[in-house]
Amino acid sequence: xxxxxxxxSEVLVATPLKYSAVxxxxxxxxxxxxxxxxxxxxxxxxxxxxxxxxxxxxxxRTRYWLCASREVDRSYVRADDDLFDKAMYAMSALxxxxxxxxxxxxxxxxxxxxxxxxxxSWCPKELCGTLIGRITSLEDRRLEQDFEAVYSLxxxxxxxxxxxxxxxxxxxxxxxxxxxxYLGALMFVMALDMLMMAGEKAAFVERVGGFxxxxxxxxxxxxxxxxxxxxxxxxxLADLYEFRSIVAHGQExxxxxxxxxxxxxxxxxxxxxxxxxxxxxxxxxxxxxxxTGVLRRISVDGLLDQMREEAKWxxxxxxxxxxxxxxxxxxxxxxxxxxxxxRVPMPEEGENQQ
Numbered sequence: 349x350x351x352x353x354x355x356x357s358e359v360l361v362a363t364p365l366k367y368s369a370v371x372x373x374x375x376x377x378x379x380x381x382x383x384x385x386x387x388x389x390x391x392x393x394x395x396x397x398x399x400x401x402x403x404x405x406x407x408x409r410t411r412y413w414l415c416a417s418r419e420v421d422r423s424y425v426r427a428d429d430d431l432f433d434k435a436m437y438a439m440s441a442l443x444x445x446x447x448x449x450x451x452x453x454x455x456x457x458x459x460x461x462x463x464x465x466x467x468x469s470w471c472p473k474e475l476c477g478t479l480i481g482r483i484t485s486l487e488d489r490r491l492e493q494d495f496e497a498v499y500s501l502x503x504x505x506x507x508x509x510x511x512x513x514x515x516x517x518x519x520x521x522x523x524x525x526x527x528x529x530y531l532g533a534l535m536f537v538m539a540l541d542m543l544m545m546a547g548e549k550a551a552f553v554e555r556v557g558g559f560x561x562x563x564x565x566x567x568x569x570x571x572x573x574x575x576x577x578x579x580x581x582x583x584x585l586a587d588l589y590e591f592r593s594i595v596a597h598g599q600e601x602x603x604x605x606x607x608x609x610x611x612x613x614x615x616x617x618x619x620x621x622x623x624x625x626x627x628x629x630x631x632x633x634x635x636x637x638x639x640t641g642v643l644r645r646i647s648v649d650g651l652l653d654q655m656r657e658e659a660k661w662x663x664x665x666x667x668x669x670x671x672x673x674x675x676x677x678x679x680x681x682x683x684x685x686x687x688x689x690x691r692v693p694m695p696e697e698g699e700n701q702q
Contacts (some may be wrong), residue, residue: 349365351518351591353558354460354628355421355460355461355580356420356459356460356462356465357417357420357459358417358418358458358459359417359420359431359436359456359457359458360373360414360415360416360417360431360456360457360542361415361416361417361431361434361454361455361456361457362385362414362415362416362435362455362457363413363414363433363434363439363450363452363453363454363455364407364410364412364414364450364451364452364453364594365382365410365411365412365413365414365442365450365526366448366449366450367409367410367411369412369448369485369486370412370485370486370487370491371487373412374394374426374449374491374492374675376438376495376499376532377496378416378417378434378499379415379416379417379431379434379502380414380415380434380438380499381415381417381420382412382413382415383406383412383415384411384412384413385415385457385464385466386398386463387411387462387463387465387585388408388457388463388464389462389463389464389465389466389468390404390407390408390466392465392466392565393455393465394455394465394466394467394468394469395407395453395455395466395469398469398471399453405586407451407453413518414435414439414442415484416431416432416435416438417431419430419441427461431456432454432456432470433506434503435454436454437499437502437503437506438499438668439452440500440502440517440520440521441495441498441502442486442491442495442523443475443501443520443621444498444520444639444643444644444647445486445489445490445494445495445519445644446478446484446485446488446489446491446639446640447477447478447481447496447579447626447637448480448482448484448486448526448635449474449475449477449478449481449482449524450474450475450697451474452471452472452473452474452475452525453469453470453471454469454470454471454472455469455557456468461634462590465637467481469571470515472524473524474525475521475524475525476524476525476527476532477524478629478632478633479612479620479621479625479629479633480526480567480568480570480577480633480637481633481636481666483485483570483571483572483632484567484568484570485571488568488569488697489568494644494647494648497557497647498569498644498647499648500641500647501513501643501646501647501652502517503693504652505517508544508616508656510652510655510656510660511658512542512543512655513643513646513652513656514545515542516539516540516542516639516643517539517643519535519536519537519539519542520535520536520636520640520643521641522523523535523536523539523635524534524636524680529628529629529632530591530601530628531537531595531630531631532632532635532636533588533591533592533628533631534595534596536590536632536635536636536638536639537589537591537635538592538596539587539639540552540556540635540638540639540642541592541702543639543642543643543646543655544556544559544642544665544668545661545665546637547661549586549589549590549593551614551669552585552589553585553586553672554647554668554669554672555665555668555669555672556581556585556642556668556672557581557582557639557666557668557672558609558667558669558670558671558672558673559642559645559668560581560638560641560642560645560673561581562580562581562582562672562675563580563581563582563675564580564581565577565579565580566576566579566580566581566583566584566633566634566637566638567579567582567633567637568637570620574612575614575615575618576615577613577614577615577620578611578613578614578615579630581638584630584631584634586603587627587631588631588635591606591628591631592635601628605627606626606627606628607626607627607628608626608627608632609624609626609627610626610627610629610630611625612630613624629661630691632679634696641657643678651664664665
């Protein structure tokens with residue numbers, strides 16, 4: 349019997365998760381799940397025609413897959429493209445919850461009595477992780493509690509064509525794909541700028557800061573040793589927007605502060621980064637986690653309907669500005685020299701200050 353004549357019980361589009369991403373299976377609504385797929389018929393897989401043996405072996409070792417599925421009871425018929433769309437919405441939701449990166453390869457499987465037969469594929473560019481993303485677990489970021497709300501936000505943004513949300517989600521994806529510190533940071537800040545309808549530095553600082561909270565931590569505690577990075581929102585917003593402007597206008601990146609070494613310190617004074625780490629990397633990670641944090645809160649707090657109506661959203665934005673201004677420390681922070689904790693002094697900096 350030919351592979352396309354076999355009776356199948358399920359058609360699904362699946363993308364592999366990193367080994368440490370989750371510790372168990374999950375079932376969500378809309379046919380979305382995280383589960384094991386076994387056995388996969390790799391010897392007859394479509395994917396083997398365009399991936400290396402090493403890549404195939406790596407996929408074969410994957411324990412959990414993010415899946416969008418539909419049960420069927422017939423000979424194989426190619427999945428509708430909406431399963432690929434749903435799988436992509438689900439992957440975007442995972443990155444909003446915890447931006448840890450992904451191989452970002454989407455494989456269509458038909459489940460037969462012999463196993464999972466890979467019959468089609470789509471391979472966008474890999475989503476690159478960051479230091480904080482790599483040491484933070486999805487399950488420690490309320491995956492089970494928040495996934496449905498975040499997935500619904502992403503799906504509605506694209507199916508209802510809500511441009512104010514579509515573009516920031518796309519910038520999140522492209523910023524993680526570009527694999528470049530400066531360009532990634534630029535895309536994340538541009539996405540935040542769109543969400544906050546800012547257009548200039550003061551409005552950006554006040555609206556993002558007022559929405560998130562100026563004294564809030566930028567990053568979550570890591571999942572390895574439960575260390576809380578000490579960086580707060582008020583520490584980075586002004587520099588972040590300034591960095592975006594420098595990159596966007598094609599200017600040379602200043603050595604001070606962006607090309608200086610920087611130690612990422614936890615709230616007990618311990619150093620988190622083991623390798624050299626630079627202030628520009630802090631800008632990249634801060635932009636990424638602020639963007640995903642804002643998108644997550646819009647979804648969990650049910651702000652989508654307000655956001656899609658410009659008048660209502662502008663009213664909210666004015667409230668966020670007032671929240672920032674009502675914090676005396678934060679109100680002066682973006683007008684003077686920003687606080688840049690834990691920079692590692694360079695000899696050139698001392699010479700320039702003489």
